[in-house]
Amino acid sequence: MKKLLLAASAAALLAGTWLAPAQAEYLKEHRGGTIRLLARSAAGTLDPHINYTDQGWQMYQPIYDGLVAFRKAEGMDGFTIVPDLAEALPQVSNDGKTFTFKLRKGIKFSNGQDMGVKDVVASFQRIFKVSGPTSGTFYAGIVGADKCLADTKNCTLDGGVVGDEAAGTITLNLTKPDAEILYKLALPHAVVLPADTPAEDMGSKPIPSTGAYMISAFDPNKGMTVSRNPNFKQWSEEAQPDGYPDVVQYDFGLSEEAAVTAIQNGEADWMFDALPSDRLGELGSKSMDQLHISPLSAWWYAPLNNRLAPFDNEKARQAVAYAIDRNTLVKLFGGKVLASPVCQILPPDFPGHEDYCPFTKNPGAKWSAPDLDKAKQLVEESGTKGQKVTIIVEDTAISRSIGVYLQSVLTTIGYVADVKPISSNIQFTYIQNTNNKVQMSVTQWYKDYPAASDFLNILFSCASFREGSDASINIAGFCDKDIDAKMQKALDLGVTDQKAADKMWAEIDKQVTDKAPAVGLFTPKRLDFVSKRVGNFKFNRQFNWMITQSWVQ
Amino acid sequence: MSNQAVAMPRKTRGPWAVAFAKLARDRAAMASLAVFLLIVLACLSAPLYAKWAGVDPFASTLDAVIQIDGADVPVMEQSTEGLGLGYTPLGPTWRLGNYFLGADSQGRDVMARMLYGGLSSLLISGAATIFTLIIGTAAGLIAGYFGGITDTVLSRLLDVLWAFPIYLLAISLSIVTIAQGIRIGPIDIESGSLWLPVIIIGIVYVPYVARPIRGQVLSLRHSEFVLAAINLGVPGWRILWRDILPNITTTLIVFVPLMMALNMLTESALSFLSIGVQPPAASWGTIIQDGQALLYTRPLVALVPGLAIAVSVMALNVFGDGLRDALDPRSKVRLGRD
Numbered sequence: 001m002k003k004l005l006l007a008a009s010a011a012a013l014l015a016g017t018w019l020a021p022a023q024a025e026y027l028k029e030h031r032g033g034t035i036r037l038l039a040r041s042a043a044g045t046l047d048p049h050i051n052y053t054d055q056g057w058q059m060y061q062p063i064y065d066g067l068v069a070f071r072k073a074e075g076m077d078g079f080t081i082v083p084d085l086a087e088a089l090p091q092v093s094n095d096g097k098t099f100t101f102k103l104r105k106g107i108k109f110s111n112g113q114d115m116g117v118k119d120v121v122a123s124f125q126r127i128f129k130v131s132g133p134t135s136g137t138f139y140a141g142i143v144g145a146d147k148c149l150a151d152t153k154n155c156t157l158d159g160g161v162v163g164d165e166a167a168g169t170i171t172l173n174l175t176k177p178d179a180e181i182l183y184k185l186a187l188p189h190a191v192v193l194p195a196d197t198p199a200e201d202m203g204s205k206p207i208p209s210t211g212a213y214m215i216s217a218f219d220p221n222k223g224m225t226v227s228r229n230p231n232f233k234q235w236s237e238e239a240q241p242d243g244y245p246d247v248v249q250y251d252f253g254l255s256e257e258a259a260v261t262a263i264q265n266g267e268a269d270w271m272f273d274a275l276p277s278d279r280l281g282e283l284g285s286k287s288m289d290q291l292h293i294s295p296l297s298a299w300w301y302a303p304l305n306n307r308l309a310p311f312d313n314e315k316a317r318q319a320v321a322y323a324i325d326r327n328t329l330v331k332l333f334g335g336k337v338l339a340s341p342v343c344q345i346l347p348p349d350f351p352g353h354e355d356y357c358p359f360t361k362n363p364g365a366k367w368s369a370p371d372l373d374k375a376k377q378l379v380e381e382s383g384t385k386g387q388k389v390t391i392i393v394e395d396t397a398i399s400r401s402i403g404v405y406l407q408s409v410l411t412t413i414g415y416v417a418d419v420k421p422i423s424s425n426i427q428f429t430y431i432q433n434t435n436n437k438v439q440m441s442v443t444q445w446y447k448d449y450p451a452a453s454d455f456l457n458i459l460f461s462c463a464s465f466r467e468g469s470d471a472s473i474n475i476a477g478f479c480d481k482d483i484d485a486k487m488q489k490a491l492d493l494g495v496t497d498q499k500a501a502d503k504m505w506a507e508i509d510k511q512v513t514d515k516a517p518a519v520g521l522f523t524p525k526r527l528d529f530v531s532k533r534v535g536n537f538k539f540n541r542q543f544n545w546m547i548t549q550s551w552v553q
Numbered sequence: 554m555s556n557q558a559v560a561m562p563r564k565t566r567g568p569w570a571v572a573f574a575k576l577a578r579d580r581a582a583m584a585s586l587a588v589f590l591l592i593v594l595a596c597l598s599a600p601l602y603a604k605w606a607g608v609d610p611f612a613s614t615l616d617a618v619i620q621i622d623g624a625d626v627p628v629m630e631q632s633t634e635g636l637g638l639g640y641t642p643l644g645p646t647w648r649l650g651n652y653f654l655g656a657d658s659q660g661r662d663v664m665a666r667m668l669y670g671g672l673s674s675l676l677i678s679g680a681a682t683i684f685t686l687i688i689g690t691a692a693g694l695i696a697g698y699f700g701g702i703t704d705t706v707l708s709r710l711l712d713v714l715w716a717f718p719i720y721l722l723a724i725s726l727s728i729v730t731i732a733q734g735i736r737i738g739p740i741d742i743e744s745g746s747l748w749l750p751v752i753i754i755g756i757v758y759v760p761y762v763a764r765p766i767r768g769q770v771l772s773l774r775h776s777e778f779v780l781a782a783i784n785l786g787v788p789g790w791r792i793l794w795r796d797i798l799p800n801i802t803t804t805l806i807v808f809v810p811l812m813m814a815l816n817m818l819t820e821s822a823l824s825f826l827s828i829g830v831q832p833p834a835a836s837w838g839t840i841i842q843d844g845q846a847l848l849y850t851r852p853l854v855a856l857v858p859g860l861a862i863a864v865s866v867m868a869l870n871v872f873g874d875g876l877r878d879a880l881d882p883r884s885k886v887r888l889g890r891d
Contacts, residue, residue, distance in 0.1 A: 257848070257849070276846065276849070277639055277658070277846055278639075278641075278846060278847050278848065278849040278850040278851070279639075279849055280632070280638040280639025281632035281634075281638060281639040281640075281641055281850070282849070282850075283638065284632055284634070284635045284636035284637060284638030284639065285632060285634035285635035285636070286635070288635045288636055291636060291638075293636070328613070328615050328616070331615055331629065331631075331640055332615070332658075334638055334639050334640070335631055335632075335637065335638060335639060335640060337636055337637055337638055338638065390744075390745075392732075395827045397658070397845070397846040400827070400832060401658055401659060403832065404613060404659055404832050404833050405613040405615075405659065407832070407833055408611075408612045408613045408833070411612070418744075418745045418831060419831070419832050419833065420731065420732060420744065420745070420831060421827045421831075421832065422731065422732060422827075423728075430732075436732065527638075
């Protein structure tokens, strides 16, 4: 074992010495300039402890740091946890319930303040004080979290997060072992902010940061300026590397069509929003070298309300799963280059994923074709034929077209279906609330971190279902006590043996898929369109394109 | 014996005949009427057209293949160049019954949807006009004739409705009712029903009709024939029905095409915003919305319904102006807030 570690270290050293000069040359040659990004709108609050959007999380990467981070590397390497503000990965003790981090010295916030133990302790408390969206889920296992959740204002996390100024250590105590705690600590919701940051949503006010960049100006209606942090000195290239551009200018308000034209004309370098479908053909043929297609750990799916007719009947749900032609949906999304058909819950290349598709013409590993005869037979057997079904979709071109297609499918197999597009601003919360009696909807789930539980446990556990709440992420209302117990077992097993746990998650994936609480539609891919001057495009599987690792000169 | 001819009374034409004669001489109004009737006829033929063309304008047909000059052509064509990204719907074939205006992003025949869409738009705007005229006329008659507290209450209610920007009010009502429909006592309208936009559009335009009608009734209320009827003890409802209503009929007739044009625009706007006619049903507004995502490759999908709305509204407005000139040339009644 020791020999193996030595060999690995030597290889890493060799790789490092090989990479270093090249990196230095890059920095010299390409450093500087302004990279110009576009989005239809801002990503909401600037507060990293509250913002829960892809757009916000991507931009925070070169700005904020936590004790640990996802490696700033291309592809699947981006799923690896590395020490960031901590000197090394934590020492684990007390049967996996205590994590001790040694803090790096000499790191400053962008306002010149030293970053220290008190900032880390205060930041953990602040997650609860601002009622962070994941405070009750990701961080609820910290000792004292229950009190903090009950009384947010007076949160101390007493005994949960213990700082030792003299030793420069932070000790994190959990109520029970959590195999995924390091992933959770590497998310923007757990970044370290100055201790004196007000315990309220900072909205449009930038908070000082430790990363290579800082937010220097922000207007939610116009744009955001991100510039170099004058107090930054690179301490770990894999956790928080220096960047190429001097300034990142992120402008808001341009439509997708206008954004494409701006990038084509070299007036902007990248757009956050999805490319308009009527420009795909043109861009795919004329601007191939400016397009980057990257896999995503995501799932487009149609939750079927397991507590309302007709989908309180398992056969009715399975009928829908058999009837949907995933190839058609892939077509609606832009074709096979941009999406792949799916039947199961866990996305490809994800921990616990084993190809599985029971709802297809020839059941097996992969989806091949819809089986309408089987679907019609199941509808007959379920006794739900002729019932009315309303599908709630987002009011976007792609969601609306998926909704219209699903309406056709449901009509074909014997239901009286209609489709309702409602504003994207409210659709996601609307479909979660049981008071709205949503029978079927179309939505997406993008991973928070690379763990099977982030799909299976979050989307289909009994605890994720809350009657009458806008935050009932188990939209299908699925609750199977046996599967729930198995998920708990897999979570516990992950603490000691992640491989065995992933095997167990694969079984759970199959069991949940068989019960069809929701129908998997397709796995999307990310299509990034950049200007001709953008070089060194690198896509990280955790937080997408690493903006400041590309250069513009 | 004198040979003096006896003067015979000349047969004079009634006011309606005079008005229709005048209208018939107005070439612009008659041409507009002809254009509008053509559009109505075309839209009424929607089911026949779809049957003849063998298409279902409401179902997704992404995998459909049609024949053009003996060759198989897919209605959704995948890009074959470069990365092969995206699908482009079939463009116009200019062959009636065979995707004349091409396909939309669901592979549906745009021509068939245009006809069905026109039918929805005309039905909704027509029904909303009738709804507005009935409610607006009733409110105007009652407020103007009875006066006093009745007038005050009704006028203030109309003022409240009038105070909201029309589109904002229509959008707000639509958003509130879009998911659950309307359920008030015995009234139960499902969310996907065409009656929903009819009622919403009908309600928001009530003040546009009620206020001018109230003004006319106020003036008629003090005319000699009404005062005489009151003094003779004729019941109020009878005076309203027999004496006042006939005197405002011309105004109401003038309102019909002008209100219909306004309603058509409002319906299109609501459907464009996904809060009017619900998919997969079509209206010209929803087709424009479908075409918005195809502006770059298939601009006709959005342009044709836009043109249809513009032509219909213009025809109704020009005809309405002609009708007003013919029926009530001194009328100061105009649609709008001034």
